[in-house]
Amino acid sequence: MRRLELIGLEGxxxxxxxxxxxxxxxxxxxxxDIALLDDDVVVIAHKIVSxxxxxxxxxxxxxxxxxAVEIGRQLDxxxxxxxxxxxxxxxxxRSGGRALVVExxxxxxxxxxxxxxxxxGKNIVALLPKDPDGSARRVREEIRxxxxxxxxxxxxxxxxxxxxxxxVDVAIxxxxxxxxxxxxGLSDRYGYQLKAAVAAVADEIAAAAELVMGxxxxxPVVIVRGCEWEKEVGSVKDLLRPAAEDLFR
Amino acid sequence: MRRLELIGLEGxxxxxxxxxxxxxxxxxxxxxDIALLDDDVVVIAHKIVSxxxxxxxxxxxxxxxxxAVEIGRQLDxxxxxxxxxxxxxxxxxRSGGRALVVExxxxxxxxxxxxxxxxxGKNIVALLPKDPDGSARRVREEIRxxxxxxxxxxxxxxxxxxxxxxxVDVAIxxxxxxxxxxxxGLSDRYGYQLKAAVAAVADEIAAAAELVMGxxxxxPVVIVRGCEWEKEVGSVKDLLRPAAEDLFR
Numbered sequence: 144m145r146r147l148e149l150i151g152l153e154g155x156x157x158x159x160x161x162x163x164x165x166x167x168x169x170x171x172x173x174x175x176d177i178a179l180l181d182d183d184v185v186v187i188a189h190k191i192v193s194x195x196x197x198x199x200x201x202x203x204x205x206x207x208x209x210x211a212v213e214i215g216r217q218l219d220x221x222x223x224x225x226x227x228x229x230x231x232x233x234x235x236x237r238s239g240g241r242a243l244v245v246e247x248x249x250x251x252x253x254x255x256x257x258x259x260x261x262x263x264g265k266n267i268v269a270l271l272p273k274d275p276d277g278s279a280r281r282v283r284e285e286i287r288x289x290x291x292x293x294x295x296x297x298x299x300x301x302x303x304x305x306x307x308x309x310x311v312d313v314a315i316x317x318x319x320x321x322x323x324x325x326x327x328g329l330s331d332r333y334g335y336q337l338k339a340a341v342a343a344v345a346d347e348i349a350a351a352a353e354l355v356m357g358x359x360x361x362x363p364v365v366i367v368r369g370c371e372w373e374k375e376v377g378s379v380k381d382l383l384r385p386a387a388e389d390l391f392r
Numbered sequence: 393m394r395r396l397e398l399i400g401l402e403g404x405x406x407x408x409x410x411x412x413x414x415x416x417x418x419x420x421x422x423x424x425d426i427a428l429l430d431d432d433v434v435v436i437a438h439k440i441v442s443x444x445x446x447x448x449x450x451x452x453x454x455x456x457x458x459x460a461v462e463i464g465r466q467l468d469x470x471x472x473x474x475x476x477x478x479x480x481x482x483x484x485x486r487s488g489g490r491a492l493v494v495e496x497x498x499x500x501x502x503x504x505x506x507x508x509x510x511x512x513g514k515n516i517v518a519l520l521p522k523d524p525d526g527s528a529r530r531v532r533e534e535i536r537x538x539x540x541x542x543x544x545x546x547x548x549x550x551x552x553x554x555x556x557x558x559x560v561d562v563a564i565x566x567x568x569x570x571x572x573x574x575x576x577g578l579s580d581r582y583g584y585q586l587k588a589a590v591a592a593v594a595d596e597i598a599a600a601a602e603l604v605m606g607x608x609x610x611x612p613v614v615i616v617r618g619c620e621w622e623k624e625v626g627s628v629k630d631l632l633r634p635a636a637e638d639l640f641r
Binding site: 323355360 | 514589632
């Protein structure tokens with residue numbers, strides 16, 4: 144029987160600038176008596192990574208540009224918040240209602256460049272890590288140094304979607320695993336060669352982990368055990384659709 | 393510790409028109425010695441539901457219209473397949489390359505109206521169920537009648553996404569659970585009132601289940617145990633963004 148298990152890691156506590164996220168995870172695992180395995184995937188809410196890296200902004204210290212003021216007025220958003228979002232973005236993809244959908248410098252297309260006001264502190268916003276694959280690799284190395292094990296690592300965030308309501312978590316940084324599971328060319332039980340069989344397995348793992356994390360903090364790390372995935376250096380870039388092939392920007 | 397478990401149900405075997413999907417699930421659970429619980433979510437690949445409902449099409453019996461022939465020529469797709477896709481659609485949202493993104497009669501926006509050639513049989517395609525919420529409710533009643541338990545039921549399919557590569561499974565039919573987890577208005581640990589905290593929990597459960605299902609058949613049903621969700625009649629309609637609020641159609 145194929146079984147998959149997700150274990151929410153509580154008790155990580157408050158993360159501050161300079162913390163080793165891998166070290167905090169290993170300490171929490173030790174307290175909970177969980178031995179990490181090479182075949183596990185460790186999913187981490189980006190917010191604790193951004194906090195540890197000091198990649199946050201204090202809105203009371205932001206001087207909004209005229210453009211940020213104007214966009215803020217149109218979308219009923221704080222000008223200081225808009226200024227931070229614009230700084231994190233390559234360009235605006237769409238805006239309307241209260242929504243500001245941008246392409247980040249990493250190439251993610253998402254609302255508000257992932258700039259997030261929850262679970263950070265008064266007037267403080269968390270930005271996405273500057274190099275999320277690099278952050279994931281660093282956490283993976285910290286875990287290896289402390290335990291000898293090398294689970295895959297995914298850094299996740301909650302993204303909205305066109306056409307469908309509600310957010311679903313996706314991978315924004317990956318280390319140690321192939322981002323997709325590509326079964327094209329294999330045959331189904333009727334001999335039909337699969338054509339569209341590329342699953343975004345890292346995104347599905349992030350979505351699954353969110354079911355355990357929730358949105359109110361307290362469970363920023365989830366260990367996914369029993370999932371099939373391929374070992375590889377891995378990068379979230381393998382999940383980004385090239386602009387030239389995209390019908391929606 | 394918060395734990396979530398996913399159990400793949402093998403041995404469902406070939407599903408044919410007229411089969412009771414709920415009955416097949418109960419029989420497979422009995423063989424595997426799994427007792428379903430009220431708090432479980434049973435995720436079912438839409439394909440076995442479509443087969444049981446006879447909602448498939450034989451491409452050798454389809455007469456393509458001139459429009460289907462023309463679109464097929466432009467997109468390098470079989471005209472008969474395009475004809476079936478157009479019949480399942482309210483309208484075309486975008487086309488280009490080899491992609492045909494439509495709005496189905498249910499209101500789903502997806503590639504090829506969900507018409508699927510894999511795991512069905514030579515020249516046969518599976519369509520999406522006509523009323524997927526109704527199908528989910530029927531399976532739920534069959535399970536209740538046979539076991540006395542009323543787990544939630546999700547019917548799933550693999551959807552592509554704009555901007556990101558690879559498919560992720562989403563819910564296309566729901567019974568017995570609220571589609572979203574709405575934490576807006578609650579406070580985070582810093583007293584910040586959550587604003588964007590609506591998770592598409594049914595979609596995240598479908599995505600998680602796909603990690604166990606895979607694309608090559610054999611595991612069309614996954615039992616999700618230990619997940620937090622709200623009991624409600626439930627409908628996938630609660631996941632569809634109204635056209636007037638959508639920036640991408």
